[in-house]
Amino acid sequence: MGRVEFLNANAAIAEAALIAGCGFYAGYPITPSSEIPERLSRIMPEKGVPFIMLEDEIASINACVGAAASGVKAMTASSGPGISLKQEAFGEACIMEVPIVVVNAMRGGPSTGLPTRPSQADIMQAKWGTHGDHPVIALAPCNAQEVVFETIRAFNLAEKFRQPVYLLIDGLLTHLHAKVYLPDPEEVEIIDRDQPTVEPEEYYPFDYNYEIPPLAKWWTEDGKSYRFHISSLNHDKTGFPTVVPKYVQWQEKRLQNKILNHIDEIEKFEYYKMDDADVCIVAYGSTAESARVAVDEAREEGLKVGMFRPITIWPLAEKQLKELGDRVKSIIVAELNLGQYLLEVERVIAGKIPIYSVLQAAGVPIRPNQILEKVKNPEKDVEICLSDEEVKSFGGGE
């Protein structure tokens, strides 16, 4: 049986990573993600698991790629500027097909932005932050409890699909303590990367016969040694650079398809009070908890409002969003940015029903009454909602 603790999402991630079998952490401190390495520095040495704070975010993610390529599960965490620094190596993990988990405690931006304030402005960065065509998996849990499960799922998806996975959280989650249940590893599904069925001499790290070729551990438990090459350049089945168009395109397409062909396995979402809803609020991450309250309050007033909450942000829950277009009369997208997930909703709905939005990039959470207001007055812009007291507490000038 697992145990119950009072944790913020950062500590929950640290604990969950070890449940998932994380065997390596490298990081660089940045608000609001620092409690992850702080907690891990307390519990990883006791478990004999390597933990290191490196010289920057670039080094940290690259060290994760090295550790993960050699056979262990690896994680790094950062925020804003640090996530920007990690982009090149995130792409490297995509092309090398090395499973790593990258936690992004989103904060405002661009640049140094709003270190201590919540934001959801890295939705598009998660998808397009690194260059080139590549698939992405990004998960956005909405509370500390779900953070535990989604952290485990992030590791599982990374291992299963040989793919770097983003866990998107924000300063609201990371600094809000909650009671969470930490399961024992036996209580949850833990996935380890597939291992080759062939002997080292016959092994290819990018074998053309597989949709997702097994990534051999360099040194297996039964004493075998798989020696092979992986290049960050486009490569052939041996992992050696190639510019042969046939092989390059094959690789690029397979990278996309290994995710696209398994969308149903990766998608995760919640419908909240959607059975008879006319209006659907689309919200994710911490904002979804405000939306949940807004739905409840709307229902009390007799308004038929529900929520669709994607937990898997990428790949997009396209099928589910499309269905919403047939199911409800209008959609309200609420997110802590100036309209990123909104773009995707608009693309998928393609004008079929009206789409409204509550967009806020002010460093303060969207409150339930802001969403409720939008439900009642969809054409009207929603203002930032703060009491005079609160405004004063922020200090500074006008």
Added chain:
Amino acid sequence: MAVNYANYLRMEKMPLYWCPGCGDGIVLRAYIEAIDELGWDKNDCAMVSGIGCAARVTGYVDFHTLHTLHGRAIPTAVGVKMSHPDKHVFVFGGDGDIVHIGGNHFLHACRRNVDITVVLINNWIYGMTGGQHSCTTPSSAKASTAPRGSYEPTIDVCQTAIGAGASFVARGFAGDPIHLKKYIKEGLAHHGFSLIDVFSPCPVNFGRRNKLGDPVKLMEFMKNTLVSQAKAKRMSEEELEGKFVTGILHVDDKKPELTDSYKELVNKSQDSSDYWAKYVKGTLTDKDKYSITREELKGLYPYDVETPLKEWKKI
């Protein structure tokens, strides 16, 4: 006994990528001879490189190999070494790769004294990308981005490494493969961070622009910038101006190695009886912690205890 080079190379990947007259092949050969003399099993060897001509070495050696990002071989190797402290981990790379773009990682790997052997093929130029000037390009030498000669000072990588805390530092020369092999061998055998800075000619992208396109001429030119340690001792500071000293320049056998230090920390943590040690072992008492039963937790917003697990398992 003659070295069986094929045992260490991926022969199916031949011919080598490098230009005729390039020093990279000489360095690779010296390196393989050093490994062979040490009798190391290639199954225990891992090599990481970044991007550049020199970084192509990982494609040819029959080890566990990663050809990573420009400048990032060292941190990648740190990840490998931390996860497998009992294995041999090496980095091969160029001056641009390791010292220029990867300079910060290089400094901190020296400081941490992580047991990785770095062979730096220092050809004074960005070879692969067409001869742009690097941090090692001699002042006033020409490069594709310095048609009138570089206006920047150059760097003595060995002095930098010593200053940053590396525990083994040597400088060799592709034109002197016998000594080079010795330095590499000692660097490999050294327990701690070792750097072997190897001056190596790039006739194509450094030489030709500096009227040294003939590989032999470039070798001669490079040789004239080098002085042995013994000779350097007899030279005045003025005479040493612009010269680079070859040999094993620095060895420190006392500095703790990084993965050893981590092992020590692990042992200390596991033996300890402080809060976190008890926490991890699951031996915290009620007095140590705030406890709550499963029953009490049921019905807590927004989930009870079992629901999330059940819901989550549905996928």
